Amino acid sequence: MIRVKNLYKSFDGRTVLDNISVEFESGKTNLIIGQSGSGKTVLLKCIVGLHEIDKGEIWYEDVLFNKLNFTDKKEIRKEMGMLFQGSALFDSLTVEQNVRFPLDMFTEKTYEEKTDRVNFCLNRVNILNSNNLFPSELSGGMRKRVAIARAISLNPKYLFCDEPNSGLDPITAILIDALIKELTEEYSMTTIVNTHDMNSVMENGEKILFISDGVKCWEGNKNEILNSDCEKLNDFVFANSLAKKLRSLR
Amino acid sequence: MYYKQTIRELMYLGFNSVAIIAIISFFMGAVVALQTVYNTENPLYPKYLVGLGTRDSMILEFSSSVAALILAGKVGSSIASEIGTMRVTEQIDALEIMGVNSASYLILPKLIATVLFNPFLTLISIIVGIFGGYLASTVFGTMTPEDFIYGIQYAFIPFYITYSLVKTLVFAFIITTVSAFQGYYVSGGSLEVGRASTKAVVFSCLLILLFNVIITQLMLS
Numbered sequence A: 001m002i003r004v005k006n007l008y009k010s011f012d013g014r015t016v017l018d019n020i021s022v023e024f025e026s027g028k029t030n031l032i033i034g035q036s037g038s039g040k041t042v043l044l045k046c047i048v049g050l051h052e053i054d055k056g057e058i059w060y061e062d063v064l065f066n067k068l069n070f071t072d073k074k075e076i077r078k079e080m081g082m083l084f085q086g087s088a089l090f091d092s093l094t095v096e097q098n099v100r101f102p103l104d105m106f107t108e109k110t111y112e113e114k115t116d117r118v119n120f121c122l123n124r125v126n127i128l129n130s131n132n133l134f135p136s137e138l139s140g141g142m143r144k145r146v147a148i149a150r151a152i153s154l155n156p157k158y159l160f161c162d163e164p165n166s167g168l169d170p171i172t173a174i175l176i177d178a179l180i181k182e183l184t185e186e187y188s189m190t191t192i193v194n195t196h197d198m199n200s201v202m203e204n205g206e207k208i209l210f211i212s213d214g215v216k217c218w219e220g221n222k223n224e225i226l227n228s229d230c231e232k233l234n235d236f237v238f239a240n241s242l243a244k245k246l247r248s249l250r
Numbered sequence B: 001m002y003y004k005q006t007i008r009e010l011m012y013l014g015f016n017s018v019a020i021i022a023i024i025s026f027f028m029g030a031v032v033a034l035q036t037v038y039n040t041e042n043p044l045y046p047k048y049l050v051g052l053g054t055r056d057s058m059i060l061e062f063s064s065s066v067a068a069l070i071l072a073g074k075v076g077s078s079i080a081s082e083i084g085t086m087r088v089t090e091q092i093d094a095l096e097i098m099g100v101n102s103a104s105y106l107i108l109p110k111l112i113a114t115v116l117f118n119p120f121l122t123l124i125s126i127i128v129g130i131f132g133g134y135l136a137s138t139v140f141g142t143m144t145p146e147d148f149i150y151g152i153q154y155a156f157i158p159f160y161i162t163y164s165l166v167k168t169l170v171f172a173f174i175i176t177t178v179s180a181f182q183g184y185y186v187s188g189g190s191l192e193v194g195r196a197s198t199k200a201v202v203f204s205c206l207l208i209l210l211f212n213v214i215i216t217q218l219m220l221s
């Protein structure tokens, strides 16, 4: 469980996150949705500690994360896996070496055990026979999947995904959503996913946070989202003409 | 943990610079020797001055300072753009998330590699440069090999080698730290990475020139 309390964040005097409070539950796929530029990535990076926050509290279970020193943060970070918006694979390493990297850094396993784990993770995301390719030789969707494999290689307790399916075709997008949901339930991780894709919202939205211009507007699940009375959320949910039509029919 | 990285950087930043340093040193040595030959045609000057001049120019200035300026251009820009690209593509964030100390993981192996290897580059440069001078002055410059060899042995001061290597160590440190700093603190996109690598080269060169004066004053006065 991850809890955010009264979080403020600004860049050069421009407020990007304004008093955000929310609780993300374990074993569930928690979604952060909002328009482009609303502050989803910044919120995620604040939660994992890549951005210093101005004010507020970030709790991992009962540990106040944002007040920890570097060494203590490191302990919690070993339990985190993160998928970045641009995949962020190490481009000097092959697919296999990328997934192996966290294992090399933090485990004492033998080479063979690590190889087994690497192949298991790559299998899990359906990347086969590509172990010796470099990230530049992969397609965008494959890079995302390898990045997921790297994020789960240490069996993290917390998984963060920044737009895991943006820029992908609908079939691959759904596959990745399903994969994230499956992994979350299988290992009862606390998963937080940034997205602006309504498909993933309707598939995975067990817990949804909607932010607009850095302000929390609405919180709920996928069953509640269609019947909310939050004006901004409705504009977001029923943005395309098909959705508008369906809504007027009801 | 850093062992593999250091080996990689030794190959990448060290061995890959041998060819360029050797080529440039060969031609610089040749030109210095020819210049000395043609500017000392007065019979009052002893012939061996050519060997001596080539040797001391290489040891004192070229192989340490000028070679460092060239390496600042080659190695410095590559370090800054490599680390800068990792920054803007969030690879550094990815390291941080895993709990890796990204600054030391990325910079330390490069620093160890350059500080270990650049003294060898300097020695290579001295040897190849003197050889270039020898060839040029005996083939084109109407010198006898004996005169030249006498020259390079004449009044040799071993301390000059120490001085040259000390400068090289300091310059290697400057190039790596300045360039890594420029790359590590990039924000933005590929445009900024390009700017950072230009800045890395310019600042390293300026610092090298400045420290050249300081070290010379400290060690040779």
Ligand SMILES: Nc1ncnc2c1ncn2[C@@H]1O[C@H](COP(=O)(O)OP(=O)(O)OP(=O)(O)O)[C@@H](O)[C@H]1O
Binding pocket: A011, A016, A034, A035, A036, A037, A038, A039, A040, A041, A042, A043, A085, A196
């Ligand atoms: N490092 C930074 N420095 C200054 N401003 C920033 C920085 N990062 C983000 N911002 C600003 O914060 C705001 C929110 O950005 P953020 O990246 O969180 O949007 P987002 O919701 O993730 O959008 P998208 O869906 O397009 O990824 C934007 O207005 C952006 O200009």
Ligand SMILES: [Mg+2]
Binding pocket: A040, A041, A042, A085, A162, A163
């Ligand atoms: Mg974003």
